[in-house]
Amino acid sequence: MxxxxxxxxxxxxxxxxxxxxxxxxxxxxxxxxxxxxxxxxxxxxxxxxxxxxxxxxxxxxxxxxxxxxxxxxxxxxxxxxxxxxxxxxxxxxxxxxxxxxxxxxxxxxxxxxxxxxxxxxxxxxxxxxxxxxxxxxxxxxxxxxxxxxxxxxxxxxxxxxxxxxxxxxxxxxxxxxGREAEFLAPLSVDMLWGVGKKTKLILMEMGIKTIGDLTKTPLNLLIQKFGKNGALLSQYANGIDDRPLEVNQDLKSISQEMTFSKDIMDRDVIRLELMEMSEMIGHRLRAHKVFASTIRLKIRYADFSTYTRQVHLSHPVDQDTIIFDTGLKLFNEFWDQRSKIRLIGLSATQLVEGFEQLSFWQNEADRERLLLNAVDKLKEKYGKNIVKKATKLDHKKEK
Ligand SMILES: [Mg+2]
Incomplete structure (x- = not known):
């Protein structure tokens, strides 16, 4: 349709x-x-x-x-x-x-x-x-x-x-x-968008009571009576509406999610997945030169019920390890260890632009930021698989 x-x-x-x-x-x-x-x-x-x-x-x-x-x-x-x-x-x-x-x-x-x-x-x-x-x-x-x-x-x-x-x-x-026409036909015309009291009155005079009646009315007659709206009316009566959703743009966040091919309960797989997502999120935060104040975890269970848990951080971050640690902590606190997981997601929200200029090597966090910036540059130059952090390699070896 x-x-x-x-x-x-x-x-x-x-x-x-x-x-x-x-x-x-x-x-x-x-x-x-x-x-x-x-x-x-x-x-x-x-x-x-x-x-x-x-x-x-x-x-x-x-x-x-x-x-x-x-x-x-x-x-x-x-x-x-x-x-x-x-x-x-x-x-x-x-x-x-x-x-x-x-x-x-x-x-x-x-x-x-x-x-x-x-x-x-x-x-x-x-x-x-x-x-x-x-x-x-x-x-x-x-x-x-x-x-x-x-x-x-x-x-x-x-x-x-x-x-x-x-x-x-x-x-x-x-x-x-496939059953749209059947659904629409018996409905009163004034249920359609754009049919107010005035339009309804004119339609009634034309003997058009239901949406079904409207579909049987020649298009040129509708255009003659209602101008441009006549064409729209005919389109709506036939159930045609291609308008996309107007998504609210100020819900800004950077997120990643993963739907598993089969529902899982394996903590190690989740851990790896969270690590991978944290790296992608961190990379994108740094690329946009923004920091996240909130880290949010999303879990969808096998029965499709979906939950989110979030933490508001005392300092906005853009470092993979902090995003990962926070995400993993949220997961460990929330998961009951019994429910099968269908999807896991991680997002960085409440983004702020370069919130403060820290002097280099000031603390552990800054050292990591410098390292990550270097890693980002290598990834951009040689592709994203060139650098893997040691913890991740170790983890893969364990498996
Ligand atoms: Mg209501």
């Missing part, structure tokens, strides 16, 4: 009634009550988020609070606490980062992930992420999975509606490749 020869795997994640869900965690007495987060009715406040119990009364977000109170007189009104929501949101977004480096955060509670590189089925990945969000933050999230952003978002909207009767939907809906 897309021009790409490789079919993408895009997940859309949306936290369920996010602000309300956070408030429910903070205030036990709100549980399952109809309540809304937003401005006061006498100050022309609007509903930012409402609980599912409130939704049953017809309350929805963006509605004036005064109207919401008319629909549901017992509605409890909570003033928003944005700093709290922001903190929770960051926690969730960092869980998502365990699963893909390609993340487009759309809003405080919504993001796209490109997981095309993972071999597992999209709905299985979503289930794993959902469980992890639940266990680490106590929040409920819903997921739509498809081959592009448009379809993934629609899948999530449809999935959430289907499970509305529950307190939180926590739904997962996958649009199977």
């Amino acid at each position: 897309t021009k790409h020869s490789k079919i993408r795997k895009i997940i859309h994640m949306d936290l369920d009634a996010f602000f309300c869900a956070v408030e429910e965690l903070e205030q036990e007495n709100l549980k399952e009550k109809p309540f809304a987060v937003g401005g006061k009715p006498d100050e022309r406040g609007v509903v930012s988020s409402c609980s599912y119990a409130a939704r049953r009364f017809g309350v929805h977000s963006a509605m004036p609070m005064s109207q919401a109170l008319k629909l549901c007189p017992e509605l409890v009104i909570i003033s928003p606490r944005h700093a709290l929501y922001q903190k929770k949101s960051e926690q969730v977004m960092s869980i998502l980062q365990n699963y893909s480096a390609l993340i487009e955060q759309v809003s405080i509670d919504e993001a796209f992930l490109d997981v095309s590189d993972m071999s597992e089925d999209g709905d299985k990945i979503a289930q794993t992420i959902k469980n992890q969000i639940r266990s680490e933050t106590n929040l409920s999230a819903s997921f739509g999975i498809a081959q592009n952003k448009l379809l993934a978002k629609l899948a999530n909207d449809v999935g959430k509606k289907r499970y509305r009767e529950k307190n939180y939907p926590g739904s997962i809906l996958l649009v199977v490749n």
Whole structure:
């Protein structure tokens, strides 16, 4: 359905009634009550988020609070606490980062992930992420999975509606490749991006109610009615959306990861892998003349659950051995020695530029930096395998 020869795997994640869900965690007495987060009715406040119990009364977000109170007189009104929501949101977004480096955060509670590189089925990945969000933050999230952003978002909207009767939907809906047309056809046209009230009205007058109807409408008629948007409308109705994810560029880090061909429990293999990754990371840090303040370890187990552990260093570093020692320490502390490991990753984050100019040979760290710079130059000149550190050679001999 897309021009790409490789079919993408895009997940859309949306936290369920996010602000309300956070408030429910903070205030036990709100549980399952109809309540809304937003401005006061006498100050022309609007509903930012409402609980599912409130939704049953017809309350929805963006509605004036005064109207919401008319629909549901017992509605409890909570003033928003944005700093709290922001903190929770960051926690969730960092869980998502365990699963893909390609993340487009759309809003405080919504993001796209490109997981095309993972071999597992999209709905299985979503289930794993959902469980992890639940266990680490106590929040409920819903997921739509498809081959592009448009379809993934629609899948999530449809999935959430289907499970509305529950307190939180926590739904997962996958649009199977090749069955996009079947999925789209019965949906109301206003579920499509770009179809607002005005467009919907015109479409209704044309007798177009569903996305299926829209696909049967001649393209030139749509262009005649809506101009350029008419072409886009037709494209979306046919499930075509080639837009890439707009990845947030200021999440800067240098990382390396390794997926094993079969799940392993061999500490020596992990150790070697971490050493190799540390060298690559150190080399790239020095090449960019930056230092890392945080070292992060990532472990994915055989069941795809993925965890990260990190250490904030007292001094930013660019030396392989410190990166390695830190990574290994994190690994030894975290791994339970029983779970099989599928992937291991190491990253250097919170990068700072040349933070201080040290005099040469000032201490052990500087001596190592000088040595490493010399090693980097040799590698650049003769290829990266010319120099191997003694510890690594020794280790390989042991095996
Ligand atoms: Mg949401």
